[in-house]
Amino acid sequence: MNLEFKVEGGDFTLAGNASSQIKKMLKQLNIDPKIVKRVVIALYEAEVNIVAHAYRGIITAEIDPHGVRLKLEDEGPGIPDIEKAMTPGFSTASEQVREMGFGAGMGLPNISENADDFRIESEVGKGTTLYINYNF
């Protein structure tokens, strides 16, 4: 099964919608709740990253008997130094985003901790793509 969602950059009123839809679908498919919990954490962080940093993005979720594969592809500024971006506490979020309780530099580490397999591809000035995978 394939699901696809569009995410608009800067629109915090809808942040989490795609994650919520995908969570509902995983529950309907009776996926192990332990895996659903990990998917939800990683997916929400990645979705918020698009809202907080990119102009727009597309989230696709592929669910089959072997596992869950998430791809979050955005058009945005890209990440110049991925290793630095992965450092807990490092953030480039705006003051406004931080006041809302986002942008504490915990997003990418949270994704990494809650994925079976996690990969970032990024090109400065173009955008970033995250691949987050889970095996059943």
Next chain:
Amino acid sequence: MNVKDVVERLSLNVFSATEALDREVTGGYASDLLSDVMGHAQEGHIWITLQTHKNIMAVASLKDLAAIVLVKGFEPDKDTMELSVKEGIPVLGTKMQAFELAGKLYEMLK
């Protein structure tokens, strides 16, 4: 223990989702960083925070939290309350600050 017991024993206000006060409480988590709550709160926890915008409901729903308590007299935004009703997760409030509320809740739940 359910949310209603907590509301009654700590004299909390109920801002929204009164019909969902029977949700089971398994513990609590105090933080104003949404990623921290996403990463570390557990299903059935009561979340203590001073964030009032609607994204707290998205987090509470995704994590299946029991309720949110706003401290220091903060009140939820209108769209936060709407989402609270829709998700069936109560938003509560107190004049207490987070340290005091967390202490009392911890004593009740330990």
